[in-house]
Amino acid sequence: MINRLATLFAWAMAIGAALFLLAPLIVIAAASFSPTPVFDLPVDGASLRWYTRIGQMDGFWPALSLSLQLAAFSTLLALVLGTLAAIAIAQGRLPGAEAIGTFLVSPLMMPGLVLGIALLQYFRMVGFNAAWSALLLAHLVVTLPYVARTMIAGLSRFDFTLVEAARTLGCTYPGAILKVMVPALAPSFLTAGLFSFLASFDNYPVSIFLTDVRTKTLPIKMLQYIEEAPDPTLAALSTCILAATVVLLIASDRLVGLHRMAGTGQ
Amino acid sequence: MSERDHLVVRQASKRYGATTVLDRVDLSIRRGELVTLLGPSGCGKTTLLRLIAGLALPDTGSVSIAGRDVTRVPPHKRNVGVVFQNYALFPHLSVAGNVAFGLNVRRRPKAEVRAAVEKALALVHLGHLAERPISALSGGQQQRVALARALAVEPDVLLFDEALSALDRKLREEMQGEMRRMLRDIDATAIFVTHDQDEALTMSDRVAVMNGGRIEQLAEPRLIYERPASLFTLNFVGLSTRIPGTVVSEDNGTVEVDTPVGRLVATGGFIPGSRVIVATRPEHLRPATGDEGNAVNGRVRSIVFQGSRSLVEVGAGGETLLAELPGQEAAHLAPDAEIRLGWPVRETFAFPAPELSTPELAA
Amino acid sequence: MTDAALPLAKAPARPSRERLVAVALAAPAVLILIFLFALPLAKLLAASLTGAEGLTFVEYGKLLGTSFYLGVIWNSVRLALYTTGIALLIGYPAAFALARARGPVRSFLLACLFLPLAASVIVKAFAWTILLRSDGLVNTLLMAVGITAEPIRMIFTETALIVGSVNIFLPFMILPVYTVVAQLDPRLSDAAATLGASPVEAFVRVVVPLTIPGVVAGVALVFSLAVSAYVVPTLLIGERYPTLSTTIAKAYLLARQPAFGAAAGVVLLVIAVATVAVSARLAKLGGAK
Numbered sequence: 001m002i003n004r005l006a007t008l009f010a011w012a013m014a015i016g017a018a019l020f021l022l023a024p025l026i027v028i029a030a031a032s033f034s035p036t037p038v039f040d041l042p043v044d045g046a047s048l049r050w051y052t053r054i055g056q057m058d059g060f061w062p063a064l065s066l067s068l069q070l071a072a073f074s075t076l077l078a079l080v081l082g083t084l085a086a087i088a089i090a091q092g093r094l095p096g097a098e099a100i101g102t103f104l105v106s107p108l109m110m111p112g113l114v115l116g117i118a119l120l121q122y123f124r125m126v127g128f129n130a131a132w133s134a135l136l137l138a139h140l141v142v143t144l145p146y147v148a149r150t151m152i153a154g155l156s157r158f159d160f161t162l163v164e165a166a167r168t169l170g171c172t173y174p175g176a177i178l179k180v181m182v183p184a185l186a187p188s189f190l191t192a193g194l195f196s197f198l199a200s201f202d203n204y205p206v207s208i209f210l211t212d213v214r215t216k217t218l219p220i221k222m223l224q225y226i227e228e229a230p231d232p233t234l235a236a237l238s239t240c241i242l243a244a245t246v247v248l249l250i251a252s253d254r255l256v257g258l259h260r261m262a263g264t265g266q
Numbered sequence: 267m268s269e270r271d272h273l274v275v276r277q278a279s280k281r282y283g284a285t286t287v288l289d290r291v292d293l294s295i296r297r298g299e300l301v302t303l304l305g306p307s308g309c310g311k312t313t314l315l316r317l318i319a320g321l322a323l324p325d326t327g328s329v330s331i332a333g334r335d336v337t338r339v340p341p342h343k344r345n346v347g348v349v350f351q352n353y354a355l356f357p358h359l360s361v362a363g364n365v366a367f368g369l370n371v372r373r374r375p376k377a378e379v380r381a382a383v384e385k386a387l388a389l390v391h392l393g394h395l396a397e398r399p400i401s402a403l404s405g406g407q408q409q410r411v412a413l414a415r416a417l418a419v420e421p422d423v424l425l426f427d428e429a430l431s432a433l434d435r436k437l438r439e440e441m442q443g444e445m446r447r448m449l450r451d452i453d454a455t456a457i458f459v460t461h462d463q464d465e466a467l468t469m470s471d472r473v474a475v476m477n478g479g480r481i482e483q484l485a486e487p488r489l490i491y492e493r494p495a496s497l498f499t500l501n502f503v504g505l506s507t508r509i510p511g512t513v514v515s516e517d518n519g520t521v522e523v524d525t526p527v528g529r530l531v532a533t534g535g536f537i538p539g540s541r542v543i544v545a546t547r548p549e550h551l552r553p554a555t556g557d558e559g560n561a562v563n564g565r566v567r568s569i570v571f572q573g574s575r576s577l578v579e580v581g582a583g584g585e586t587l588l589a590e591l592p593g594q595e596a597a598h599l600a601p602d603a604e605i606r607l608g609w610p611v612r613e614t615f616a617f618p619a620p621e622l623s624t625p626e627l628a629a
Numbered sequence: 630m631t632d633a634a635l636p637l638a639k640a641p642a643r644p645s646r647e648r649l650v651a652v653a654l655a656a657p658a659v660l661i662l663i664f665l666f667a668l669p670l671a672k673l674l675a676a677s678l679t680g681a682e683g684l685t686f687v688e689y690g691k692l693l694g695t696s697f698y699l700g701v702i703w704n705s706v707r708l709a710l711y712t713t714g715i716a717l718l719i720g721y722p723a724a725f726a727l728a729r730a731r732g733p734v735r736s737f738l739l740a741c742l743f744l745p746l747a748a749s750v751i752v753k754a755f756a757w758t759i760l761l762r763s764d765g766l767v768n769t770l771l772m773a774v775g776i777t778a779e780p781i782r783m784i785f786t787e788t789a790l791i792v793g794s795v796n797i798f799l800p801f802m803i804l805p806v807y808t809v810v811a812q813l814d815p816r817l818s819d820a821a822a823t824l825g826a827s828p829v830e831a832f833v834r835v836v837v838p839l840t841i842p843g844v845v846a847g848v849a850l851v852f853s854l855a856v857s858a859y860v861v862p863t864l865l866i867g868e869r870y871p872t873l874s875t876t877i878a879k880a881y882l883l884a885r886q887p888a889f890g891a892a893a894g895v896v897l898l899v900i901a902v903a904t905v906a907v908s909a910r911l912a913k914l915g916g917a918k
Contacts, residue, residue, distance in 0.1 A: 003828050007729075014726035017719050017803070018741035020796060024756030025748060027766060031759055038764075085658035088651040095648070104658055107666050109905045111857030113874050114673070114894040115666070117881055121676055121891065122669035141665045144658060164321050165354035167341040169368035169419060175342075179371070183358040194747075202749045205859045205874070209881060222751050226758070226864060235759070238752040245747045249740075 025242055032235035050236040057233060059221055066132075067218040071200040074139035075147075078196050079189065082147030087181075090155035104148040107141055112205035115141060120209040131215035138206050143196035150195070154188025187256040194252050198245070272297040272455050273318065273423050278327035280313055287313045289479040290327070295423075295457065300449060302458040302466040305476035306502065311459045314476070315425050318457065320344045332422045342371075347416030349429040353408050355400045361411050362387070362396040368419035386414040389448060406437050413445070417452070424449070424456040430465060442468050463503050467491065475499045497543060497617040505577075506545050507587045510619055513540045521616055526583035527562045534616035541619040548577065550613040551589035558608030562587060566603045569596060580605055670898075677891035688892035698876075702896065705872040709856035712794040713802075716851050719795075720802035721844065727803065728810040746800040754864040757793040758784055761865075790866040797861060798854050802847040809843030842912050849908035853901040873897045 033046035054060065085104060089097045107115065119138050128134060158181065166176035182189075204219040211220060225234055273295040280288040288310045295301050303311035316322040318329055320341035328337040336344050347368075355364050362383050369379040387393045390410035395403065403411065409429065416424055430438045446469050449456055460466055466473045467487040474484040475498070483495040494500035500508075511525030513536045523530050523544050532544050546560075554561040564582030576596035580587040589607055591599075599605065680687055692698045727738050745753065760766050761783040768780040783789050813836065821831035859874040873893055880890030 006828075006832070007726075010722040010726040010729075013719055013722040014730075014738060017723040017799060018738055020719075021741050021745040021799060024753045024760065024796060025745060027760050028752060028756040031756075081658040081661065085655040088654035091651060093645075093647045094651040094655055100655060100659060103667075104662060107662065109853055109901060110666075110670075111853070111874070111894075111897050111901050113857060113859055113877050114898045114901075115669075117877060117887075117890055117894050118669035118673040119665065120881065121887065122665075122672050125672060137665055140661065144662065148658065159352070159354060161350050161352070161354040162356060164319075164341070165348065165350055165415075166356075166367065166371075167321070168319050168344070168346055168348040168425075169415070170342045170345075170371045172340070172342055175371065179367075180356055184356075186358075198747050202751070204751065205857075208878065219749065219751050222755075223860065223863070226751070226755050230755075230758070234755065238749070238755060241749055241752060242744075245749075246744065249743055249747055 028235050029239045029242065032232055032239040034232045034235070037231050050232040051240075053233045054237045054240065057221075057225065057237070059216065060237075062214075063216050063218045063221040066135075066215060067201055070135055070139045070217065071197045073136055074143045074200050075193055075197045077140055078143035078147040079193055082144050082192070083151050083185075083189070086148055086151035086155050087177075089152055090158065091160065101148070101152055105145050105152075108145045108149065112142070112203065116206040116209040119206070123210070131210060131212045134210045135207060135215065135217070138210055139200045139203065142203055142206055143200050146196040146199055147192040150188050150192035151185070154185050154192075158184055190252055190256050194248060198248075271295070272299070272332060273457075274328075274330045275314070275318065276328050276330075278314070278317055278324040278329065280310075280317065280322065280324055286479050288317070288324070291479070291481055293474065293481065293484070295455060297455055298453045299472065300446070300454075300456050300458070300470045302460060302470040302473045303476055304460060304463060304466040304473050304502070306461060309476040310479040311476045312427060315427055315457060315459045318423070319346050319348050319425055345419065345422050347419060347421035347424045349409075349412045349416050349424070349426045351428040352432060353412040353429075355408055355411055355415070357400055359400070360396070361392065361398050361400065361403070364400065364411055365414045365418050367415065372419070382418050383414075386418040389417065389452075390414045405433055406441065409433060409441065417454075422455070424454050426456065426458040426460075428460055429458070431460070431462065438465070445469070467503070473503075475502060477502075492547070494615070497545075497620065500545055500615070500617070505548050505588055505590075507548065507551070507589075508543050508545045509585045509587075510541070510543055513538050513542055513616075520611060523616060525585070527564075527585050527587075528583070530560045530562075530614065531611045532614040532616040533612060536616060536618070542616040543619050544614060544616050546609050546614050548588040548590035550609040551587060551607045552591070552609065553595065554606040554608030556608075559611030560614055561606060561608040563604070563606050566599055566601050566605055568601060569599055571596075578605075580607060673891050674895055676888055677895050679888065688889045689896075691889065692892055692896060701871045701876055702873060702900075704870055705856050705874065705897070706900070708790060708794060708858070708862070708872065709852045711791045712798055712855040713848055713852045715791070715795045716799045716802040717844065717848060720799055720847065721806055721840075724803050724806035724810050724843075727807050728813075742800050742803060745796075746804075750797055750860050751864075753797055754793055754861050757789065757796065758864055761789045761792070785866050785869065787866065787870065790862060790870060793865045794855055794858060794861050797858075798851045801850045801854060805846035805850065806840060806843040809840050813839055845908045845912040849905050853904045856900055856904070857897055873900075 032050055033048065034050070035047045082104070085100070088094045089101045089104075094100060116138070119134070119141070123129065123134050162180045162184065163173075163176045166180045167173065171179060202219060203217070204223065207217045208220055211217065216224075222234065222237070271294045273293075275291060275293040278288055278291045279286065291310070291314060293301075293314070303314060305311050313322060317324050318331075320336065320339060324337065328335060330336060331344065331346070356367065359367065365383045365386050366379050369382055374382070383396070384393065387396055390413055392407060392410050392414065395407065400408065400411070409432070412429070430441055433441060442465060458465070458469055467490070470487060472484060473487050473490045475482045475490060477498045483490060483499050485493075485495075490499060491504050494503065497508075500506050509525045509527055509530070511523040511530065513521045514524050514529070515522045515538055516536060519533060519535060521532055521534050521536050521542070523532060523542060525544060530544050532542075534542070536542055552558070562580075562582050564580040564587060567579040567581045567586070569579075570577040574593055575590050576593065576599075578589045578591055578596060578599060580589060587607055677688055678684055678686070692702070727735070727742070730738055762768070764780065765784075767783065768777075771777050771781065817835050817839070818828075818831045821835045822828070826834060857874055858872075859878060862870055862872050862875060873896065877890050877893045877897065880886045880893060
């Protein structure tokens with residue numbers, strides 16, 4: 001009896017949580033089809049006109065392009081550097097491996113805003129004022145810990161005798177890494193890449209301190225639009241970003257499986 | 267080095283930090299020979315195997331395979347085949363993909379690879395599973411794939427690191443026989459590393475008993491069992507009776523020893539006054555008839571029925587004697603019964619008594 | 630930073646080749662974080678303590694000595710406390726259901742977890758501004774059901790802030806708890822039952838202690854995220870509820886008071902790091918591995 005009540009309660013909470021979590025996403029998608037400029041739900045007919053206006057928003061294309069560049073480059077760099085470091089840590093030949101692992105992951109618990117002002121101050125001090133490069137470096141600090149965490153976890157489950165086996169079968173050391181370790185770690189790699197890309201693309205609190213008048217990322221632009229003149233065009237843009245996220249997630253699910261990402265994500 | 271020595275390890279040492287894992291080990295193996303490195307964990311057997319495979323480098327000494335000095339040659343240029351403890355099969359490749367791996371990295375033509383994979387899989391009776399993923403195989407099947415993968419490259423020497431230890435007992439015994447036949451058929455030179463004495467005795471032409479980074483004895487399985495060269499070998503392989511005593515006289519290869527169970531005669535050469543351990547194997551002990559070289563009176567402590575034979579523990583003078591008796595001889599025995607056991611002098615060995623009894627020797 | 634740098638310096642005089650390779654592999658990532666993370670943070674700390682005449686605690690005095698800024702700090706902490714508490718109440722049972730779910734139900738629930746997790750924070754916060762407007766969906770529903778005759782003002786209230794904050798950070802509570810629950814051996818409850826424990830006792834004495842590490846991780850994560858949230862309070866409540874984050878942003882972007890902003894940043898950092906450190910300690914005491 002108590003068991004059944006408890007189970008019922010757990011399921012009620014799970015379904016409640018699911019609906020609660022989905023609610024804003026559904027509302028934003030619905031509002032993007034609003035027939036009027038005040039976020040009416042498309043009950044009496046839908047309109048696609050807001051979608052056609054996305055591209056006309058002031059400064060939209062440069063912001064999108066900048067955010068995509070930053071996310072792509074910082075993720076790529078983080079994947080390479082983070083994976084190499086994780087290999088060194090997981091193999092256990094690195095002196096102080098555990099402390100170094102903790103250090104590499106530590107920016108994750110740093111409030112983004114604090115990292116932002118710290119970098120702002122530091123870049124000013126050393127006289128570094130190229131906005132694009134400053135943003136890229138800052139985003140690397142954001143993405144690197146994601147990659148390090150996921151890859152260290154993935155590598156700790158990797159059986160290094162596989163590399164030895166490949167070497168005895170005729171592979172050089174780099175060859176063995178490429179042929180055996182890379183495929184075995186592909187799921188962790190994908191998870192790390194996906195989440196660090198999203199973390200960079202969505203980052204606001206670090207970027208805000210490092211932009212200049214011409215170099216603004218998409219989240220900064222979006223917050224500006226919302227504060228200045230919210231209209232359903234923003235809902236349309238948000239829906240597009242959501243749709244792209246859904247596509248990415250579905251692709252990752254096909255390749256890796258979400259339940260496995262739940263395990264490697266933390 | 268004789269013409270027939272196919273694999274030679276000379277004076278190989280390896281230290282990790284302050285621990286000496288291998289201590290100037292010499293080992294020579296002929297072409298087509300099956301040799302087991304047997305010993306407790308930490309004896310250096312796996313390290314020796316890794317030196318031969320090139321997965322670790324010796325601090326001193328040399329390794330040569332098929333007449334070529336490979337001491338500093340990286341593993342991928344040694345042409346060895348290794349079957350790892352947990353098989354180390356590549357999870358992202360199919361059965362055939364695993365077996366083809368070594369040939370593919372050697373850039374052999376496709377047709378040749380396909381033929382070699384088929385041949386290797388047929389040898390381990392897995393031809394029908396070629397396209398399966400590794401995760402769909404049972405433990406025994408994975409073991410066969412690991413073997414096929416190592417065989418496919420036609421290595422100069424095959425190395426097995428505890429390769430059967432993950433299988434259950436019945437399957438392990440089947441695989442032992444099957445593998446021995448197969449390795450004979452293809453005339454393979456192989457080294458097994460194991461801590462399982464049964465595996466060592468059944469699989470190999472010669473057994474190297476290792477302890478503390480050294481090879482204590484390298485000999486045929488029968489000699490290892492019947493003529494152990496050291497107290498360690500005696501203890502590690504098979505059961506035995508061991509009684510401490512003091513030599514009172516020496517005559518032409520035999521010694522008379524005073525022990526708590528009376529005076530015993532053993533083979534060996536010691537000067538009178540030496541502290542020794544007198545030992546024998548349980549199957550030599552029989553209810554005494556009068557004309558054995560050694561005889562002891564005691565009282566039955568326990569009888570363990572083992573099917574065709576029974577293991578009888580007899581207490582005498584504070585020591586324990588272990589006798590393995592055929593069924594009918596043990597049938598009328600009961601705990602606490604008086605018994606007189608006898609055994610021949612030529613099956614009685616004497617070893618120098620260890621100065622400090624190590625835990626293994628006390629056991 | 631020194632923690633990480635020391636072992637490198639202490640490497641043995643004649644390191645093996647393998648060790649050199651390992652150091653070379655880790656070096657780029659470590660150096661980047663030393664120069665772009667540890668050093669800037671050290672400089673930030675220095676800036677917060679530097680006045681016109683050198684060392685000063687003036688900025689900290691302003692923060693911790695005036696009731697207005699103590700209220701600001703309390704605003705941040707209160708938001709984090711509410712968010713964490715409510716997320717735990719919803720997330721803990723939900724994680725159990727998720728761990729029990731199989732097949733398409735599990736896929737659906739995981740999608741409900743990952744999609745919001747992957748979705749942009751700005752998009753979600755923006756959605757809540759639409760949902761909670763006086764002519765928004767929530768009010769329409771409430772009036773339709775007859776709970777209220779007049780639309781309730783929700784946006785720009787603390788309730789709106791907490792609802793949005795829970796919504797955005799809830800997945801970070803569910804995931805670590807789910808990971809722990811999914812690894813729980815179901816035979817443990819059975820074993821407790823055979824030893825005479827009622828279902829409630831089995832849950833309290835066996836299941837709850839074993840899930841503590843996940844709960845602690847989730848609490849630490851949600852608290853440290855919520856205490857430093859910037860986008861959520863900015864969009865859902867604005868000026869009337871100043872938090873440490875909005876204060877920091879204002880000090881740098883509008884008021885040009887970097888030393889004061891730095892001090893506020895250090896305070897926020899200390900709160901966030903202390904949360905994580907304390908919970909790691911708790912997890913250890915709680916019998917976790």
